[in-house]
Amino acid sequence: MQLTVNGSKRDIGSETISVSDLLRSEAVLKTEGIAVAVNQNVIPKTEWEQTFLKENDTLLIIKATQGG
Secondary structure, three states, X not given: OEEEXXXXXXXXXXXXXEHHHHHHHOOOOOOOOEEEEEOOEEEOHHHOOOOEXXXXXXXXXXXXXXXX
């Protein structure tokens, strides 16, 4: 399955993958401060396990940081 993650094309070997599974495959181990949008729709963290990605979906994964 082809996805675009933060602007980069990715070929994901699986035909079915959830947002949570994708984050694990991207080595996002700590999800505090992480926001995910699929096709420009923000997915609440409570729905990551139940939200399955489809061919050609576009994901934006953002990590909040602080600084000055």
